[in-house]
Amino acid sequence: MPHLVDPTLTRRERQRESTYVDIVAASRELLAESPELSLRAVAAKMGMTAPALYRYVANYQELVDLVAFEIDKAATLTFAEAADALDPDDAPGRLVAATTEFRQWALGNPHEFAIVFANPVAEAACVRRDLLTLASSGLLMTDLIHDVWRQRGFAIPAIDDLPDVVRASLEDPLIPAKVEDLAREDRGLVWVYMQGWTQLYGVVVLEVMGHMDPRVIESGEMFIDVIRRFAPTIGLAEEMPRLETLIRERLGRAPG
């Protein structure tokens, strides 16, 4: 949990911080009911008038970015928790637990998911400059895949076999990914991560947006199928039966 009572901050600054927290809280309450997030409604929920919010965000988009960023941060925490419920030595289980939790969260909080996802991805590279490089679900996922690789040592593509533009993207990624502690010859792992992230995000988006047979969504069979098809890529083919039961346990739980 971040900043309890940072004494280096003046009273006004602390008050301002807490107002930011209130803004996010009010926004998320509204999102729990309606898919539309309006600046005026947020202000009203906080007992303020709309123009007052302009002391905290420059415009509506910045409000959305702020909320999206904080949602991502908070959700990532729950994904990490799901992983931490398993043995640290069970990297595959941890990865699968986090991804399943991601899927369950998305289905249970479609509006929050939409605000993080449908956003043009700028995602608050501004406003609150603190904690910006931390959190973000992407970083967690890289970490988890990295752990699987360290424990199971699956084959990763040789970086020189990859297309030029991909290589450039791996050596200096513009997308959240913890990459610094990876030797150049191991950077192919990041490509694997991007492949996996694409698969995962792909199914989940389709499910949340309802672009799939409702019964298939409800059952989670397509989600499992995607994971099953991806498993061999990270050396988890043999372990898949065990992981599948692990997934199905989590699918039963009420999402959210």
Add this chain to the structure above:
Amino acid sequence: MPHLVDPTLTRRERQRESTYVDIVAASRELLAESPELSLRAVAAKMGMTAPALYRYVANYQELVDLVAFEIDKAATLTFAEAADALDPDDAPGRLVAATTEFRQWALGNPHEFAIVFANPVAEAACVRRDLLTLASSGLLMTDLIHDVWRQRGFAIPAIDDLPDVVRASLEDPLIPAKVEDLAREDRGLVWVYMQGWTQLYGVVVLEVMGHMDPRVIESGEMFIDVIRRFAPTIGLAEEMPRLETLIRERLGRAPG
């Protein structure tokens, strides 16, 4: 091209039809510039006042549905054209051409794509009762995969091996898929289709929404990678090198 001048229609009815066409045209012009589609702007662009539009759609959502439906229809036509540019005997080439065209169109018309995609999928099961069961990109894609199967005869999952809920979904699909002319024991093909559609839609959404390294998007390498990884599922592993050059040719073309 649909209905030239259907003489069974009275003059008023024809006028009304053409107004619908105008509405869609105006909407698409607006979408080409701004991501937001407003009923008032559509009316203004047509030289009408906003309330007049309520003679044609019951509310804003219905306008969106109408436009989304027509966009899907029109876009599907261009996908089909891309396929038809190839030899009818080359089902794999046709499939790949259509999917690549789909991707290029989505990237070139992100707002139109978003309106079709971000929509709760109800997608105008109303308003215009004509041509409703036709078109829809989904149907085209099922057809193309079906052709590949007929020509190449790849292995499809036995329907009885699939989870119950999936089987139910295949026997009576709620999602656009041409399925009637498929024997029960061949219905596993529909599952393959759903898998492929999930993969395709997944990458494209990520690319359009910008949730990927811009350089990777620009190059299309992740798109190609997804197709390459899916190819074996429909028996196209050996043919993939040829298909890949086919894709790359299309990627060069300006999207839109």
Add this chain to the structure above:
DNA sequence: GTTAATCGTAAACGGTGTAAACTCTCGTCG
């Protein structure tokens, strides 16, 4: 040629994001 459906208008209501000017409450400094 009258009638009635159709298509359009203007006016209005409540909602939105946003800008400007103003007020009040503080923390700071002389």
Add this chain to the structure above:
DNA sequence: CGACGAGAGTTTACACCGTTTACGATTAAC
């Protein structure tokens, strides 16, 4: 302590949005 100035909030106002209502004009039909 008292003045000052920054900060946080208000009110007012504007332009835009979806939507409803009441009212004209056109036009097809009897």
